[in-house]
């Protein structure tokens with residue numbers, strides 16, 4: 001598919017910061033004008049050394065203009081006046097350049113910050129399944145590098161526009177000295193520019209490879225660091241080292257291929273322009289009367305050369321950032337992303353039941369026949385404890401995934417007291433339901449803040465109360481700084497059971513009347529689990545509890561049981577009745593060690 005030009009992709013970003021961009025362009029254009037006029041004064045300066053040339057007004061239209069401007073100045077003072085004007089213009093240009101540097105820095109700081117935040121906002125808004133499919137390495141590279149490269153690309157693009165203005169000013173000065181010589185030079189410069197553009201195209205293609213390699217490297221890095229224990233336990237350090245080395249080497253090689261070509265741009269264009277200058281000089285030395293005009297022409301051309309050269313490098317740099325710019329803008333593009341439609345009805349509590357009617361769900365990439373849930377019709381009564389059981393992979397967590405409304409069923413419906421779940425506001429629904437999931441994620445924050453994550457305005461007393469209910473208070477008190485102990489990668493590492501208790505306290509503090517516990521106590525010892533079961537038993541009758549547990553002892557207090565098998569609801573009903581029935585539930589029960597009758 002043909003990609004849109006990078007300048008068009010960047011246009012919306014420029015529009016969003018139009019004030020700063022306009023200021024930059026204005027300052028840039030003024031600086032070009034000052035510089036162009038400043039160096040054009042070289043002509044009257046040379047003429048002031050040769051009054052005859054001045055009187056004749058050699059140097060084409062420009063010579064005539066300067067003749068008119070400076071003819072009133074006494075001959076003896078002309079040189080000083082011209083030098084003074086030259087200095088004033090070049091000083092103004094230096095001041096404008098400084099302002100432009102500040103404006104560029106301001107734009108960059110703002111834009112990178114904004115892009116990073118927009119990327120994260122998109123990651124938090126888009127449907128969970130979409131974001132969970134992205135590789136962590138790609139996401140880290142997107143947030144950290146590619147946003148920054150995108151901002152750099154916009155600065156480069158603005159730089160190109162300013163440079164074009166400078167080249168135009170210089171070009172006009174050259175034209176007004178000699179249009180013939182200018183057109184010859186312009187034709188030659190166009191050829192040079194075309195050659196460099198071909199190089200730019202190649203750099204764009206190679207940069208795509210570089211970006212891909214870079215993302216793979218970030219992913220490898222994350223995997224090696226996260227999988228340390230497994231790698232060491234299985235003696236696979238050499239394998240990890242080799243895989244990382246291979247990825248690192250191919251990243252370096254990909255960038256080497258880009259840089260090698262990029263390094264050629266400047267010298268190539270410099271060499272070609274030098275040849276051009278030499279050609280102009282050779283052609284014009286024949287007429288000494290025109291020397292001031294030719295020298296001024298050469299001088300302007302000499303100043304023009306780095307601008308043209310920078311224009312070429314800028315273009316190649318822009319091409320090199322193109323893949324990053326497309327990745328960032330592509331990720332932020334909303335039309336092709338999945339979002340959950342928002343309902344408008346506030347959720348105020350469950351009175352009767354949650355009911356599922358013919359619910360099916362398949363994750364992206366799952367085959368039809370492997371659907372995680374197939375035609376599930378079930379009822380979860382309010383203020384009761386419902387257990388969801390079934391073999392591993394039977395769809396239990398997927399059911400809670402849909403109940404939390406991380407996604408909507410592909411077929412069928414979920415109703416709360418007879419009203420479609422999708423009709424409710426997401427925020428009030430999620431405020432009414434609390435989940436303790438299998439991963440028991442702990443944030444890099446203090447213990448208290450990890451618990452308070454469930455209810456940010458909770459008091460210290462409420463945090464402690466929730467921790468007590470989750471049987472976590474005692475171990476928290478024994479941590480180096482108690483509730484203020486930092487957790488996570490840079491803090492204390494907790495055991496699986498301790499993490500579960502923090503996650504449970506976080507859910508309990510939320511004070512939501514629907515509690516979903518997905519294997520929430522499987523890492524606890526029997527004593528801790530019993531204490532928590534007792535705490536949860538106290539909530540029974542006031543809370544709707546949905547409990548997933550492999551250990552059937554955990555769900556002894558359940559009023560109602562849903563039994564899943566390969567995505568299909570095979571049994572549902574009262575626990576006692578299902579135990580007495582022939583079926584998967586009684587079979588699972590038979591297989592449990594230390595089962596209770």
Ligand SMILES: Nc1ncnc2c1ncn2[C@@H]1O[C@H](COP(=O)(O)OP(=O)(O)OP(=O)(O)O)[C@@H](O)[C@H]1O
Pocket residue numbers: 132363364366371372390391392393394395396397398399
């Ligand atoms: N994010 C996902 N993307 C793709 N497939 C998934 C995803 N999560 C689960 N699955 C698949 O969907 C099916 C049901 O998974 P689910 O996690 O709901 O089972 P489960 O009964 O909770 O299993 P367990 O008891 O092992 O936790 C499985 O085949 C699983 O491989």
